[in-house]
Amino acid sequence: MTVTAGAPPIVAGGLGAAFWRMWTASVVSRFGDALRGPALSLVAAGLTRDPETIALVVIAGQVPGLLFGLLGGALADRWDRRLSMAGTDGLRCAMVVGLAIAVATGNVNVGLLMVFAFAMSTVGTLFDSSSFAILPELVPADRLAKANGRMQVGSTISGGLLGGPVAGGLFVVAAALPFAVDAVTFALAALLALTLPRMSAAQAAAAPRASLWGAAVAGVRWMWREPSLRLLAILSAAANLVIGALLAVIVLLILDVFGVPEAAYGLFTLVGAAGGIAGGVFASRIGARYGILPALRRVLVVQAVALTALAAASGQVVVGGAALGVFIAGSAIWNVLVNTYQQQAVPAELRGRTGAASRVVGLASAPIGAALGGLIAGQFGVASVAVFGAGVFVVLAAVSWRALTGGPAVS
Structure with a gap:
């Protein structure tokens, strides 16, 4: 199977006031998320030191994406998206305010x-x-990759660089304070979302009329029938499988394989944030140069090489x-680039459902x-996880090199 791309190329240009309002809402909300996550774990640790119980709190936040992700996509295609976001x-x-009050008054438990x-x-x-x-709907089609890149950069800075350190400081002052600030970020994001364009009459007419589950299934079927998607x-x-494996042992990889001192662990993790920012900044340029699908296969090759170096970086902090x-x-x-391709390749009335299907996978x-x-780490050592990842990405790069071809980029 060969997948080709043949749409207008990505070009540079302004993104417009509506996009920047959405960007601000997203960045502010992401900052609040980065405050809430560590604070929630700290509150749980203050209630119990049982690791299995604390893990249940984390799992409770992960399960809904699998259970309700498709239904969320169906609702996004049925309702005015601006109002849904707000x-x-x-x-x-309101929920975070309630938790902040419970934490402040001591009326909180693991349940x-x-x-x-x-x-x-x-x-x-x-x-x-x-x-x-x-x-x-907020930016010209030829600037969509640039818009997605800016969203990536904003999310990485607010969540990866700022949120974690600030969360710890606020929690020391008062356990409820991170949640209170998070509530403010949600309120601001809701107000900004209300300033976005309303659903047009054409969009309302195209909204799915089937049952909610039937609409969700229709979106999955549409995505599966499109070879590229x-x-x-x-x-x-497959890439997320490897990323999940790496995240499970990343602390051991950094401390035991690379040899990073514990005192420098937090500083070393900034390397990851820097990589995320660089990727967001240059993604649209790379897509413009090679075309989105050909660019994606090159990304997989580079990542395969990076994981190979990662596996061989024992005791080498700089290389690692x-x-x-x-x-x-x-x-x-x-x-x-994948988000950009999906947003451009899918009809507007199916965009919420197909995007949700991809996230659920x-x-x-x-x-x-x-x-x-x-x-793998328990049986063969921590570095073997990187070896496993490199092998998977070599296979992905080989498969994609033959399958992802095409001319101009889908913007």
């Missing part, structure tokens, strides 16, 4: 944390699908850091990869 952020604001994490993630499925689907979903799932940064940059470029493979990474 409504979900408003609801999440409440699990319910909270589950509910927040469930509501988030609608927001994620709506924001993915509305972006092509099907192949990209399979490649993304550079390889990790390059791999994460490749993942950022992959996400930007990725969510399903990541925990499997995490379990596999733990098993």
Whole structure:
């Protein structure tokens, strides 16, 4: 199977006021997420030191994406996406306020944390699908890759660089403070979402009329019947399998394989954030130069080389850091270009559902990869996880090199 691309090339240009309002809402909300995640874990650790119980809180926040992701995509195609984004952020604001009050008054337990994490993630499925689907309506088609890249950069800075350190500082001041700030970010994001363009009459007429589940299944079928989208979903799932395996042992990889001192661990992780930022900045330029599909196959080759270097970087901090940064940059470029391709290749009335289907596939493979990474590390050593990852990416690069071809980029 060969997948080709033949749409107008990506070009540079302004993104418009509507995009920057959405960008601001996304970045502010992502900052709040980065505050809430560590704070939730710290609250859980203050209630119990049982690792299995604490893990249940994390799992409760991961399950809804698999259970309700497709339904969130169906609702995103049925409702006004602007109102869906504002409504979900408003609801999440109220939920975070409630948790902040519970934490401040000492009326919190592990069960409440699990319910909270589950509910927040469930509501988030609608927001994620709506924001993915509305972006092509805010920017010219030839600037969509640039817009996705800017979204990636903003998310990485606010979540990867700023959120974690600030969360710890706020928690020291008061355990409820990170949640209170998170509530403010949701309120601001909801107000900004209301300023985005309304659903047009044509969009309303094209909204799915089938049952909610029937509409969700129709989106999955549409994606699966399109060779390019099907192949990209399979490649993304395989890549997420490797990423899940690496994340499961990343702390041991950095400390024991690279030889990074514990005191420098936090500083070393900034390499990953730098890679994510670089990938977001250069993704649109790479897509413009090679075309999106040919660029994606090149990304897989680079990532295969990076993982090979990662596996061979025992005791070599510089080599290990550079390889990790390059791999994460490749993942950022992959996400930007795949999102761009999907947003342009899918009709507007199906965009929420097909995007949700792709995310569900990725969510399903990541925990499997995490379990596999733990098993491989336990049997063959931590560095073997990187060897496994390199082997998978070599196969993905070989498959994609023959399958992903084409001319001008899909923007």
